[in-house]
Amino acid sequence: MPVPKHTSDIFEILSKGQFICSNSCKDSTRKLYNIIDDNFDDLYDYFKSINLVLEKGDEYFMFTRMEHKTELERKLEAAFRWIDILDFFKTFDHSFGAGYRFTPSDVLVKLSVDVDLKNKLDGLKKYAAGKEKHAEILDKILDMLKKDSFIELENEITNSYKTLASFHYMERLIISVNIPESVQNEISK
């Protein structure tokens, strides 16, 4: 089966649970995105033979597995963490989403004028063990998002981050949670 020569690079990134996004700042990643886009069927078959499913999302690619491998608890933990983090950033700016650019200092400035945001950051403290300062907690959170390739450091000098298309995945996950109507009514009370 002919596969592009970048297949190993693609595997390297995706097998770590990261995404390949079309709006990445890195040239190499964008190139990989285009390569996957052009050879999707070949790569899909190729990875399928090693039990990995290449999935195409809204402007991103990712791997899923054929069988269940991870414990439910672990997934729940990750999902809960994302909910908290997503909630924090959506409070920071409603339009926070794929393609959004920001710097940590933007967030820190907003902290001083938005008590709600500050409380939510305090709530995130549990994910940044041992950190007390706001800037440190935020850095830790950003680091986590960076590792999961939801955001990327776009400019090292200005320390500005860019949200990647993989953010759609997080949003999709949230959207797909089904809340029964009776519970919804309860909440809106």
Add this chain to the structure above:
Amino acid sequence: MKTFSSIYQLLATLSREQKLLSELFEKRKILSFSYDYALELVDFDADKISSLIDLSVVRQNGNNIELDDLFLQFFEQVMEVNEEINVSYINEHIESIRQNINYYLQENNEARKYGYLRQVKQALRKIGVIALRNVVDLSRNIDNTFKNEPNYKIKKTKLEHLDDKRNAIYTLINRTDHLVSGDEELTFFKVAADEELNRTIILVKLQLNECRHNLIDIQKQIIEYLNRIKHQSGVIEKLRQIKYLKDQFELRSKTNIRELLAENTAVIFEPNPSYPLQISLDQLQSDNDAADVISKVAKKIKTSVKSTQPLAGNISDEYLETRIEEEVQINLDEVKNSFLAGGNNLFDFICNYDFGKEVSFDECVTIYCQMISQFDTLFKITDNYNLKEDIEFAMVYPK
């Protein structure tokens, strides 16, 4: 209230105060433009401002000053920056065309007929231009609203409102089209059609067509924007509910998140994999770089714990004390020398030799044997035997 008596006066006034007016126009969004600032712009001549107020070019509101609505609208429309989309103009013009057509048909005087015709043409031209401008304004406003309005609810309402405007423009365009196609006023367009009217109608039709195409695109744009807002606010709304449930520790029990995640097999949930592969031995042995790597690794795994040599315990002082034990040794060499110097036979010599200690007969025998075995070359061993205390011994003499 004074009015301008001629267009010349109007233009002259406007051009004289162009500094102030252009400043007022630029700052029209800012609610308060102070009278004092205005004074500075007209070289502190209060009369100039009061004359503008008299002519109702500007309006004074307490200590603030602003452009009169009439001029503001005029400027905005001419400069194509107006934000209000007013569809009533088109409506008015359509009405006026209808009326003028009516007058035209009833009028007998040729000259006046021609006047009505001219008004119809004018109105038609205006409709085309106004429609086109409205479309441009609409698209700009939609874009602005989507990008700049921070409040989601207002943004949504504004876009919906603009969508209504789009609908209204579309209806008016259709009405105008209907009118100029000559479906309604068949007689007029048959009778009055001259070269110019035909040209105008074609032009208007072209413009309307362009508007229609633009409107289709605008509609698409609005739908997309509204969808995006819906998605955004949908996400936020959902997130809010989920976060609430999570904080109440009810997320697991009240939603399907467990089932959802149970089905989710994304690799992102897995811990980072490591692939502990064995090293190829062939490569290790043949590769030059491998040696460097090995020495590097070896350096790294050097333990910081120093291995201690097992030490023996202290030597007890008892062992170090000097103890003297004397033992008299018989120096066979000395005995031999003495023997060689004398002429006695060996056995008797030994028995009589002063060894410095008591020497038993048995020992004498031993010494005798030792001497012979060691120094036999120096002795002359004869075949004569002697007997002493039951021991027979050979007679040995020095050579």
